[in-house]
Amino acid sequence: MTASAPRRTVVVALIAGLVLLPPLTALTGDAFALTLFTRIVILALAATSLNLILGYGGMVSFGHAAYLGIGGYAIGILAHEGIDSGFVQWPVAIVASALVALVIGLLCLRTRGVYFIMITLAFAQMIYYVLAGLDRYGGDDGLTIYQRSQFAGLIDLGARNQFYYLCLGLLLLAIWLTSHLMSSRFGMVVRGSRSNDRRMRAIGFPTFRYRLACFVIAGTMCGLAGALLANHTDFVSPAMMHWTRSGDLIVMVVFGGMGSLFGPLFGAIALLALEEALSRVTEYWQIILGPLLLLVVLYARGGIDGLLERIPTRSHRD
Amino acid sequence: MLLLLEQCLNGLQFGLLLFLLAAGLTLVFGIMDLVNLAHGSLYMMGAYFAASFSALTGSFVAGAVLALGATLLLGIALEVVALRKLYGRDHLDQVLGTFGLILFFNELVRLVWGPAGLSVALPDWLNRPVELLPGVFYPAYRLAIITVALVVAAALYLTVMRTRLGMLIRAGASNREMVGALGIDIRLLYTLVFGLGAALAGLAGLMEAPILTVQIGMGENILILAFVVIVIGGIGSIRGAFLSAIFVGLVDTVGRAFLPDLLRLVLSPAAASTAAPALSSMLIYLLMATVLVVRPEGLFPVGGR
Numbered sequence: 001m002t003a004s005a006p007r008r009t010v011v012v013a014l015i016a017g018l019v020l021l022p023p024l025t026a027l028t029g030d031a032f033a034l035t036l037f038t039r040i041v042i043l044a045l046a047a048t049s050l051n052l053i054l055g056y057g058g059m060v061s062f063g064h065a066a067y068l069g070i071g072g073y074a075i076g077i078l079a080h081e082g083i084d085s086g087f088v089q090w091p092v093a094i095v096a097s098a099l100v101a102l103v104i105g106l107l108c109l110r111t112r113g114v115y116f117i118m119i120t121l122a123f124a125q126m127i128y129y130v131l132a133g134l135d136r137y138g139g140d141d142g143l144t145i146y147q148r149s150q151f152a153g154l155i156d157l158g159a160r161n162q163f164y165y166l167c168l169g170l171l172l173l174a175i176w177l178t179s180h181l182m183s184s185r186f187g188m189v190v191r192g193s194r195s196n197d198r199r200m201r202a203i204g205f206p207t208f209r210y211r212l213a214c215f216v217i218a219g220t221m222c223g224l225a226g227a228l229l230a231n232h233t234d235f236v237s238p239a240m241m242h243w244t245r246s247g248d249l250i251v252m253v254v255f256g257g258m259g260s261l262f263g264p265l266f267g268a269i270a271l272l273a274l275e276e277a278l279s280r281v282t283e284y285w286q287i288i289l290g291p292l293l294l295l296v297v298l299y300a301r302g303g304i305d306g307l308l309e310r311i312p313t314r315s316h317r318d
Numbered sequence: 319m320l321l322l323l324e325q326c327l328n329g330l331q332f333g334l335l336l337f338l339l340a341a342g343l344t345l346v347f348g349i350m351d352l353v354n355l356a357h358g359s360l361y362m363m364g365a366y367f368a369a370s371f372s373a374l375t376g377s378f379v380a381g382a383v384l385a386l387g388a389t390l391l392l393g394i395a396l397e398v399v400a401l402r403k404l405y406g407r408d409h410l411d412q413v414l415g416t417f418g419l420i421l422f423f424n425e426l427v428r429l430v431w432g433p434a435g436l437s438v439a440l441p442d443w444l445n446r447p448v449e450l451l452p453g454v455f456y457p458a459y460r461l462a463i464i465t466v467a468l469v470v471a472a473a474l475y476l477t478v479m480r481t482r483l484g485m486l487i488r489a490g491a492s493n494r495e496m497v498g499a500l501g502i503d504i505r506l507l508y509t510l511v512f513g514l515g516a517a518l519a520g521l522a523g524l525m526e527a528p529i530l531t532v533q534i535g536m537g538e539n540i541l542i543l544a545f546v547v548i549v550i551g552g553i554g555s556i557r558g559a560f561l562s563a564i565f566v567g568l569v570d571t572v573g574r575a576f577l578p579d580l581l582r583l584v585l586s587p588a589a590a591s592t593a594a595p596a597l598s599s600m601l602i603y604l605l606m607a608t609v610l611v612v613r614p615e616g617l618f619p620v621g622g623r
Contacts, residue, residue, distance in 0.1 A: 060410050107607050110614045114353055114409055114553060118545040119610065125542045126603035133596040243538070247417045254414055287425040293418030297411045298403055 007308040011262050014269075018168055022161040034160055040272050041167045042228045047252040047264035048174045049221035054250065055259035056182050057214050058194030060117050063104070063124025064249050067219045069241025070097045071226025073131055076143040076236035086149030086157075090227055097223020098216055100127070105215035109208060124246060132238040142237020149231055157231050167228055171265070174221055179261055181217070190214045251293060257305025266304040320454060325575045326568065331460050333567020334467035338522040339544040340551070340559040341474060342515025348491045348554030349511050352401065353409050355416040357544070358537030359423035360396075360516045364389045364523030365532045366427060369436040378441050378528070385524045386517060393516020397509050405508070424534050435533035463525050470521065471560060478556060487511060491554060543570075546602055550609050552616030562617060566602050573601040 018037070025034045046068055053059040074093035083089065108119045137143050148157040157163045181187050192200045193207040200207045230236045239245075248271065256267025274292075278285035302309070343357050367388045372381025400419065404412045440459055447455035478484040486507055489497045498504040523537070530536065547566050551558030577598040581590035609617060 054410075060413065062413065107610055110610060114347065115549060115614075117353065117409060117413060118549055119606070122542055122546050122549070122603055122606060125539075126600055129599040130596045133599060135592070135595075243542070244421075247414075250410075250414060251417070254410070284425050284429050286421040287429065290418040290420070290422030290425065293421070294400060294415045297407075297415040297418070 006311040007305070010308055014262070014265070015172075022164055031160070034164060036272065036276070038160075038164045038167055038232055039229075040268050041164070041171050042225055042232060043249070043252065043272070044265040044268035045167070045171045045174055045228065046222045046225035047249050047256070047268050048171065048178060049218045049225065050249045051253045051256075051258065051260075051264045052178060052181070052218040052221070053215055054253050055263065056178075056187065056194065057190045057211060059109070059211065059215065060250075061108075061120040061215075061218075062117050062243070062246050062250065063120035063122075064218075064222055065241045065243070065245035066104075066124035066127045067097045067101065067222035068226035068229060068245065069127060069131060069236075069238065070100050071223035071228075072230035072236040072240055073137070073143075073226075074223075075149060075227050075230040076145055077137055079145045079147060079149075080137060080143055084147045084150050086151045089149050090224075093223050093227040094220055097226065098220040101216045101219025101223075102212070105212045105219070109211055109215060121243060121246070124241065125243060128238050128241050128243070131241070138237065140238060142235055142239070145230060145234045145236065148234065149227075163231070167232075170224065170228070175261055175265070186210060186213070255296065255303050257303035260303075260305035263303060263305040270304060321575070322572075323454065324456065325572050327456060327460065327464070329568035329571035330564060331464050331467075331567070332571050333564035334464060334471070335522045335526060336540070336544055336547050336567055337471060337560050337563035338467060338518045339540060340547040340563050341471075341556060342518040343544055344548050344551075344554055344556065344559045345487070345511055346515045347548075349487060349494070350405050350508055352405060353412045353416070354401065354515075355413060355541065356396070356401075356419035356423065357515070357519055358541030359420050360389055360393055360519040360537070361523035361526075361540060362427065362534070362537035363392055363423065364520030365438075365527040365530075365536060366431055366436070367520070368524035368527045369438050369532050370431075372438055378438065378444070381438075382524050386520055389520025389523070390513050390517040393520075394509055394513040396516070397512040401512065402505075402508070420538070427534050433534065435531035437531060438527040440528045459528060466521075466525065470518070474518075475556065475560075483510070543602070546606050548616075550606055550616060552619040555616070555618045558616060558618030566605070569605055570602050574598045577601070 018041070021037055022034060025031065046064070049067075050061065050064045053061055071093040074096050075089050078084070078089045078092060104120070104123050108116055108123065111119060131137075132140050148163075151157070155162055155166060157166070182191065189200065189205050189207065189210045192205070193211055197207055226240070229240060233240075252267035252271050253264050254267070255270050256263030256265065274289065275285065278288050282288070300307075339357065339361060342360075343354065346352050346354055346357075364385055367385035368378075368381050370381075371384040371388070372378045375381050375384070396419075400415070404415050407415075444459045444462060446458055448458045448461055450456050476484075478487055486497065486502060489502075490504065490507055490511075494504060497507075519537075522540075526536075543566065547559060547563045550566065551560075551562035578590060578594040581594050581597070585593065613619075
């Protein structure tokens, strides 16, 4: 997992840019950029979690947005019932998404390939309908959150800069965790199972357990991103776990480069920037984005990370 | 009792529509090894074509026939221009590429037909109840859907099992290199199969058009149900798709109709009315989970896969 020189430069510059963003936007008075980047960072966290199973583990989950919904609804429902302490809300969000991931993983990991894609999609759809059927919590229309999670003066999520730094901190923590996890023995087993599961089992690894653990960690991380997203938009609705959102997360991971540490962050920035740019050109911007996705799939493999990897360094040329 | 009969017929009708969709999906997957998420878009396009053509010609039947032809051509064009390049790729690539196509088609429909839903009018001879048994009435149009879908299912079965084309399709599913080596134009075969699948999806869409509102995204929810059908039936199996589609259609429709009453027997009315909508929409997914636990390869797995 050593980074090539140009890639390291880009990553360092990117992180420096993200850290310096709030003072920069304070100078220019551009509040929109900070809101956009808060959203990017949160979705990058969700994409990073998907990268764990999709990029490293080879498990193509098409239902990852379900955990965004679970995490978000945990915050929304508790806030609606008058419990707005973050010390209660966040653990509930994390435990709930872990439990859901455990049940879905137990069922889905029995299957492979296309079955896995279809079944994760179907279960996510089931959770979507269940939450959309909760009339007490807004049903299809969703639920407004009147007060963000309270952390007893420790941190004020209502303050833009503090909230942004919290999200960025959690994203970097998740990337650090991914790096450690995937270079550990645990990560080796998960990656080995991706390339040849039968062989891994033959040499004595109970790969199902490892893959399930990886699936649950990814779901939990994404549930946390859902909790952040709910606090960011002050609103939860079934739309945040619509199946196209799961598709967006896959696009981010593939755009950025599967199985690379910073790939999901690259992908999240690229996709949201592209959406922003295209929607300024035309109201019907998805008519451009759709075929563009197809072209990227057909002709640009390896994503942004792969592109950075291929830039020759000076030492190589010598 | 009468209500049960009516709901069973509704379930059968829904199940047959699911079969038309699932048959195309499972054929394309079984033969070309292609996961086509855009299959639901073809269903949607069938419905929109039917709305436009029947308004243009003033006749629902003429509109439906034209729409069927249009979806067939659209499917063939789609295969030649885009999907052909996805054969032999990773399933993830196929999912992403066809996900892009869904975004494209949804936006195209919004651009051409506008964001509001359309409705399709039925001719008088279809838009009336029929007396099935003395005192038992059922809408003629739903009965027509059941008839057409059953005829198509039988024709599909005979085509696949009894004709030369069907023989090639089955051969292609079990060993495509060998079929190519024997001098069969495999590209043409793939295009034909894809066109057939597209036409089946279009048929399902245009038949649903007068019952539902024709709207953007209508193909996506039913596509996910078609996935459930395929997973239960076993990927690549037409017979499995047929049986599990009817099963899923019946369970979903009858469950939605009777679950609230059943729950009221064991729960308080308030709790029952809260739980019933959520539980009845979960029903078929629970069914799928059960099948997966017992038979991970589906109920009718295709051998050697």
